[in-house]
Amino acid sequence: MADKLYFTGTIEAIFFSNPSNFYKVILLEVTDTNADFSDSEIVVNGIIGDVVEGDSYKFYGELTNHPKYGEQLKVTTYEKNVQTSGAGLVKYLSSDHFPGIGQKTAEKIVAIFPENTIDGILDEPERLSGVLTDVKLKAFVKRLSENHGMEKILSKLAKYELPSKINFQIYELYKEDTLEVIKDNPYQLVFEIKGIGFKKADKIAEDEGISATSDARIQAGLIHTVLTNSLELGDTYIEARDLLEKTIDLLESARNVEILPNQVVENINFLLSEGKLQANDTKIFENSLYFAEDGIHQRLSKLANRIGETVDVDKFDTIIQEVEAALEIRYDSLQKDAIYKALTHQFFILTGGPGTGKTTVIKGIIRAYAALHKVDLNPDNYTDDVFPIVQVAPTGRAARRMNELTGLPAATIHRQLGLNSDDLEDDFGNDLSGSLLIVDEFSMVDTWLANKLFAAIPPSMTVILVGDADQLPSVGPGQVFADLLKIPDFASVKLDKIFRQGEGSTITNLAHGIKDGQLPPDFTAKKPDRSYIESNAANIPNYIGQIASAWLKRGNDPFDLQVLIPMYKGVAGINHVNKVLQELFNPLEERLEFAFQETVFRQGDKVLHLVNEAALDVFNGDIGEITDLVPAKYTESKQDEIVMSFDGNEVIYPRGEWYKITLAYAMSIHKSQGSEFPSVIVPMVSSYSRMLERNLLYTAITRAKQSLILLGESNSFQTAVARQGANRKTYLVERFGVEVPEAEAHGTQDNESVETLEVVEELVSENVTTPETYILTEENITTIDPMIGLTEEDVAVFGSKFS
Numbered sequence: 001m002a003d004k005l006y007f008t009g010t011i012e013a014i015f016f017s018n019p020s021n022f023y024k025v026i027l028l029e030v031t032d033t034n035a036d037f038s039d040s041e042i043v044v045n046g047i048i049g050d051v052v053e054g055d056s057y058k059f060y061g062e063l064t065n066h067p068k069y070g071e072q073l074k075v076t077t078y079e080k081n082v083q084t085s086g087a088g089l090v091k092y093l094s095s096d097h098f099p100g101i102g103q104k105t106a107e108k109i110v111a112i113f114p115e116n117t118i119d120g121i122l123d124e125p126e127r128l129s130g131v132l133t134d135v136k137l138k139a140f141v142k143r144l145s146e147n148h149g150m151e152k153i154l155s156k157l158a159k160y161e162l163p164s165k166i167n168f169q170i171y172e173l174y175k176e177d178t179l180e181v182i183k184d185n186p187y188q189l190v191f192e193i194k195g196i197g198f199k200k201a202d203k204i205a206e207d208e209g210i211s212a213t214s215d216a217r218i219q220a221g222l223i224h225t226v227l228t229n230s231l232e233l234g235d236t237y238i239e240a241r242d243l244l245e246k247t248i249d250l251l252e253s254a255r256n257v258e259i260l261p262n263q264v265v266e267n268i269n270f271l272l273s274e275g276k277l278q279a280n281d282t283k284i285f286e287n288s289l290y291f292a293e294d295g296i297h298q299r300l301s302k303l304a305n306r307i308g309e310t311v312d313v314d315k316f317d318t319i320i321q322e323v324e325a326a327l328e329i330r331y332d333s334l335q336k337d338a339i340y341k342a343l344t345h346q347f348f349i350l351t352g353g354p355g356t357g358k359t360t361v362i363k364g365i366i367r368a369y370a371a372l373h374k375v376d377l378n379p380d381n382y383t384d385d386v387f388p389i390v391q392v393a394p395t396g397r398a399a400r401r402m403n404e405l406t407g408l409p410a411a412t413i414h415r416q417l418g419l420n421s422d423d424l425e426d427d428f429g430n431d432l433s434g435s436l437l438i439v440d441e442f443s444m445v446d447t448w449l450a451n452k453l454f455a456a457i458p459p460s461m462t463v464i465l466v467g468d469a470d471q472l473p474s475v476g477p478g479q480v481f482a483d484l485l486k487i488p489d490f491a492s493v494k495l496d497k498i499f500r501q502g503e504g505s506t507i508t509n510l511a512h513g514i515k516d517g518q519l520p521p522d523f524t525a526k527k528p529d530r531s532y533i534e535s536n537a538a539n540i541p542n543y544i545g546q547i548a549s550a551w552l553k554r555g556n557d558p559f560d561l562q563v564l565i566p567m568y569k570g571v572a573g574i575n576h577v578n579k580v581l582q583e584l585f586n587p588l589e590e591r592l593e594f595a596f597q598e599t600v601f602r603q604g605d606k607v608l609h610l611v612n613e614a615a616l617d618v619f620n621g622d623i624g625e626i627t628d629l630v631p632a633k634y635t636e637s638k639q640d641e642i643v644m645s646f647d648g649n650e651v652i653y654p655r656g657e658w659y660k661i662t663l664a665y666a667m668s669i670h671k672s673q674g675s676e677f678p679s680v681i682v683p684m685v686s687s688y689s690r691m692l693e694r695n696l697l698y699t700a701i702t703r704a705k706q707s708l709i710l711l712g713e714s715n716s717f718q719t720a721v722a723r724q725g726a727n728r729k730t731y732l733v734e735r736f737g738v739e740v741p742e743a744e745a746h747g748t749q750d751n752e753s754v755e756t757l758e759v760v761e762e763l764v765s766e767n768v769t770t771p772e773t774y775i776l777t778e779e780n781i782t783t784i785d786p787m788i789g790l791t792e793e794d795v796a797v798f799g800s801k802f803s
């Protein structure tokens with residue numbers, strides 16, 4: 001094997017340092033290298049620990065050639081380069097690194113450890129007791145291990161072949177105990193280090209000779225199974241029987257060993273007795289989910305038990321008449337009932353499909369509430385006090401829509417609570433202030449977030465949850481909205497009359513049909529606002545390309561056309577369709593583009609934000625536009641940077657943050673929840689297989705505001721409508737003392753979280769045409785198989801409103 005490529009030298013400057021992941025960009029003055037490299041300096045980048053400017057290091061890695069900045073070293077490992085010669089060592093030990101050690105003392109130290117000086121001191125510091133006082137020796141050894149311990153430990157960690165970023169995380173957590181922890185119980189890593197799963201820890205344990213039937217292994221397998229089961233299926237618990245079976249499966253297949261069920265049961269009991277798992281009868285819960293469900297139960301019980309306001313019927317009638325006059329509308333009796341209940345209960349739930357008047361009712365509730373409580377609805381008049389009406393939604397787009405429709409402030413739940421990150425379990429954020437809370441799109445809120453939200457509600461606040469229970473459940477575990485609707489103690493109204501019908505919308509009717517399990521016989525017929533095109537999976541990208549071309553030809557805004565697809569991979573998957581649409585809507589021309597993983601980003605691209613970033617005011621599901629690409633040499637971060645605008649909010653991400661965005665010409669149906677688009681294309685083909693479910697199709701279709709094209713195989717649409725996703729297993733309803741029929745209480749294995757499937761899909765390579773082999777360019781779009789050519793009429797559905 002060839003020698004590892006290295007560069008030794010002094011750090012001249014640290015250009016960039018990201019404290020959260022140790023990514024650094026460094027300028028190194030080269031003193032030695034085994035590479036064919038003639039410059040005196042090189043830029044070194046990668047995951048690098050605490051290095052000091054002016055000190056000397058040896059970096060190993062590979063040379064990469066940056067088109068603009070030339071050769072750079074991408075670091076895999078590195079070590080501190082301490083001179084081993086006597087004079088160099090004396091100089092080092094008497095340097096500023098070690099206060100209190102002068103040249104004479106340094107010489108004495110080197111005399112005691114002439115060879116392997118640093119390791120020698122660290123291993124046997126007591127040998128220096130004649131040279132340094134106890135106090136000085138302690139301080140010296142501490143400084144020395146701070147300077148060298150990290151590299152030493154990291155170099156030992158290298159044998160486990162974990163990514164260096166994870167090695168740093170491990171070191172950060174355990175410091176000098178790192179190697180001991182890994183040797184004694186590597187399974188601890190599974191629970192404490194993000195990025196280490198059971199299988200990785202198990203591999204380390206095997207290397208360390210830990211028995212495959214050890215209790216530590218079984219316990220780790222159990223906890224892993226309980227949590228992954230919830231993340232994959234969306235359930236908040238697992239039946240003990242299933243836990244036993246799945247854990248034995250995991251433990252036996254990972255290390256080819258027989259695991260005795262009795263031992264697993266003993267360990268379940270042990271974990272329960274230690275409080276590391278929770279149980280209700282035979283239902284076993286991961287701790288955070290158990291306590292979140294319990295928290296929701298306790299908080300809502302208190303809220304719902306509080307007596308609401310009494311409102312005199314005549315007075316209500318007068319108020320409603322005023323509201324109707326102001327909004328120029330006449331509420332029907334169910335809508336009026338909803339407004340009345342909202343005013344007279346501390347906790348109220350409003351549900352209904354698209355176009356049934358949820359927003360219209362919310363507007364009514366706000367106005368009636370303001371009239372009843374003499375609330376000034378002009379937020380500008382509240383300079384000292386908080387505005388009493390708090391509107392929140394789980395996504396940025398949904399919050400913005402609330403704001404547009406009601407004209408009053410609205411924020412994401414994360415922002416309102418001051419939660420900065422998605423994954424800080426214990427971060428409960430701020431308490432809310434105000435007297436009326438309205439939460440829209442509540443079906444998207446998972447068990448964890450619901451608990452945090454309810455925990456923040458002050459006792460006197462009136463709470464209204466709004467949503468559509470027929471949409472997809474939350475991505476995270478639970479089905480809080482659907483569950484709360486089953487609890488008779490809670491006041492709720494289900495709106496079912498479609499009001500949008502009168503406006504010539506057939507999309508709304510189609511959506512209601514699908515929700516009720518019926519695809520109308522005319523679903524393939526051409527309507528003013530929707531059309532249907534039959535296509536197999538392979539032709540989907542071609543059709544989408546043709547529709548998009550026609551869309552452009554008509555002078556429409558590319559951002560108004562949204563493709564919604566259930567899967568990422570495959571020829572008809574999101575990734576491929578995004579490439580097709582990017583080539584069409586935003587071809588490269590003579591401009592710059594930045595490559596990132598499988599994607600390229602260009603100025604003008606439509607991008608989707610994938611995580612919540614409350615500090616920057618961008619959230620999961622937000623759609624933005626790339627407004628500029630700035631090469632590293634012009635940026636302070638010394639990394640390439642992408643500048644984006646999310647509805648006017650400018651966000652700049654250096655390369656290290658690009659995993660938070662992706663192209664958005666096509667996006668997953670899950671990510672589209674809470675958003676609406678003028679025109680939507682929804683493909684459905686049998687290759688989406690298990691994803692085909694009624695609430696998935698329903699959610700996709702209800703995103704379309706003005707026009708919709710259904711594209712695919714009619715039997716796939718039929719399958720989706722027929723397949724009703726099973727209920728998730730949750731214990732929330734029972735906590736309120738409500739009995740749940742057996743059939744409903746048990747979800748089925750089919751109820752696999754689609755989001756998880758999407759993630760799994762990204763990991764498992766499929767035997768399908770890869771996007772690379774199938775990129776459509778502008779030339780070949782026009783030479784698409786004429787058999788599937790679209791007629792003008794086919795695409796007219798998208799043109800009518802603009803032409």
Ligand SMILES: Nc1ncnc2c1ncn2[C@@H]1O[C@H](COP(=O)(O)OP(=O)(O)OP(=O)(O)O)[C@@H](O)[C@H]1O
Binds near residue numbers: 331332335354359360
């Ligand atoms: N009582 C009513 N009389 C007449 N029109 C109504 C009535 N209620 C609602 N509408 C109209 O129906 C349309 C849909 O109402 P709204 O937007 O409130 O429904 P929604 O349930 O919020 O729909 P979506 O969930 O699709 O946004 C609107 O144009 C609204 O003005």
